[in-house]
Amino acid sequence: MVFWRVVFSVWLTIAVSFSALAGDQREPEHARSEVTNKVYQTDNAPSLRVVTFNMAAGRVGSLAELAKAMVALDADIIGIQEVDNQTLRSGGVDQAKELASLTGFNVEFAKAIDFEGGEYGLAIASRHPIVATDLLPLASGQEEGRVVQMAKVSVPEFEHPVTVFNTHLDTSEDPQLRLQQTRQLNKWTMNQRGIKLLLGDFNDVRQSATYKELKRYWKDTWNNKSNERTWPASNPEIKVDYVFTSPAQQWKVVKASLPAEDVRLKQIRWPEVTDHLPVVVDMILLEQ
Template sequence: MKYKHLLLPLSLIVSATAFAGGHREPYQAQTDLINKTFSVEEAPTLRVATFNMAAGRVSSLTEIAKAIKALNVDIVAIQEVDVLTARSGKVDQPKKLAELTGLNVEFGRAIDFEGGQYGLAVASKHPILKTAITELPSGEREQRIAFEAHVDVPGFDAPITIFNAHLDTKEDPTMRVEQVRELNDTAIDSRGIKLLLGDMNDVPHSATYQELSRYWNVVSDEAVDFRSWPASNPEIQVDYVMTGKAQKWHVENITVPQNNMSYGDINWPAVTDHLPIIVEMKMIEQ
């Protein structure tokens, strides 16, 4: 089942249902964002990160907030976030992180858990205009979602749409592939500038990765060690930053702070069990 927390007039819903033949209808292709190219010198710059905070189970929320501030990014997609759960001491973690970091923070509920909620969040230096949740196929396992946030970043001609995802953990990739297809089915209808960040719980060149690559460009560099889990002695990459195929980006810098790399004076393995992926890039085609 897929749903979004965006309300449309009933007349539009009826019209779309009655006349649309499915995806890639002409009305779905309409956008005010025209194709345009920029020189590297003139291109707008964006810094983003993906960060699994393990619901504060490794360190305190104060330490997590310090780590998020140290990322110094425009937008960070955060996985494993609690709201008023027993295990996190009935703390509203997104609200507290907003207070501690000074960032705009929005939460997307995946499940009810221990008297509260558990899900994903997006934090940004810039206004978050709207959000939406898409439920991903999860069977009898933990419900997974894609959390969509539209962020108004200065210098860009349109809001940037961030899709934050935390996919299934089972070794068999079948469920993750289904989840990616549902995510892609939602994202392809979103016009404009878009990125996908998150903990995909699978490695490069896997079936999950190949399915993601159909609709997204994975930010990569052979010179960068992308192993992100476990943070104390990284073995595999499961965390990713991806860009939509309508845009082209010039990557300026990629940072994965391994335990022998100082970044922002943070002892990253002491904060959570995943290392963040931090990317600074310039959009050379929108």
Template sequence: MGTFNKWFLLLIVAGIMLIPASTFGQNNKNDNGYPLKVMSYNLRFGERATLEELAEYIKSENPDVVALQEMDVRTHRAQAPHQNGKDFITELGYLTGMLTAYARTIDYSGGYYGIGILSKYPFEKTQKVLLPIPEGSREQRAMLLADVELPGGKRFTFVSTHLDHSSSNVRKVQIEALNEALTNNPLPLIVAGDFNGKPDSPEINAGMQNWNRACNSDFTFPSNNPELKIDYIFYTPSANWTVKNAAVPKTQLSDHLPVTAEMELH
């Protein structure tokens, strides 16, 4: 190798060594975890607010993914006449600028009633999984699964659910089915929704014992005078997630308070 080439090579190596290590991958959020803000919100079929108000509130919280419960599509309810005929998931998607997924659980009053997901990021696939209807159940319930694609190729599964409010025994059966359905899921998981069970109930305390909670212990129901914790965000496995902050924001747009968590996917 000639003298010039040797000096040129040494200059390149020296230049690389002088570059701070922190600059490598500085535009790649995968290095320190990809930040996500998660929200779960039971909307009470929009009885207390317009879709515009709900959308503005969701936008103000700036979540990346939202699990929604009690979502009407083209129903006609006497207690919410201002929502008659409206397609909640489509309109909220339009008003928030987010992508949408919806799962009908029952037919109701000329339309559908169910659960939904809003996301800033595209879905690789979505799936509805019906939950059991054991004796004592009031109505069909379900999970809505969405494999979410993040920039850089990372993916995770986000689940919105709403368990039956009738009894603890019914919810225990439904949580057993939830766990069975998600056991072999290949991606990191977040499950969020209205579980209708208190933290010390058998269905939550024992049924969700293998999950980590990304939500704090603040009460979520009823919104005007909260005295029950029934809305949650769970995640697994712990090695794939870091929880930075969890909150129960105060708002009166529904009979539930929303729950939020700022997380990182590793």
């Protein structure tokens, strides 16, 4: 009897270990994709303007001011962090729906947590149709719940939808939870094929372990040697907001900028709208 218990125990250990290992493998089904390699010439390459910005749940500026800022950004796709949906502090307003009404953008909300009688989370806005959405909850321990939002956007000139991931990582000074969240994010996004972008407020700087972990699978679009600081908007100290592309594609970044470098965006009083400056990236797709 003892012998069979030992045999069973060994078998169970092997089975569990194999199952855990298999879960971390890149299986053949993960490699399947409708997106085949294609090279574009610069003069006929598809172009995209992508933005990420944290709207502070409308606690700095009104939704009307935020909508005006979104329109001024003139973006194809905007990843937005800190969005309220029918919370007490926001007067029960569905902010994503209201911004869609005010701007004419398609806006999809993704809940991170229940908050003050409503929900709080992320949103992806696009002037083009959003054809699919998904959500990945991230490990958050006893801290605020965090998620990764996904949206597939059908952009003219692109042969396939652009898959956009939007996130807002943990704020703790200790980076361990943020690193865990980044590894979850990397694993989920690496097993999804397509033309991929990652946007968000990562709550960490370039010199951090979080940034190094992200750079394993993502390429930072910031090629501007001038001031890159995004927070706080009134007198920025650090850069925590980023736009990344997947190494599966080759992009030419035409311009990566902050509002001070754009005549139209200078007209928006950003510190009166939100506490983060938006990161604006213009780029063209050279290799699909």
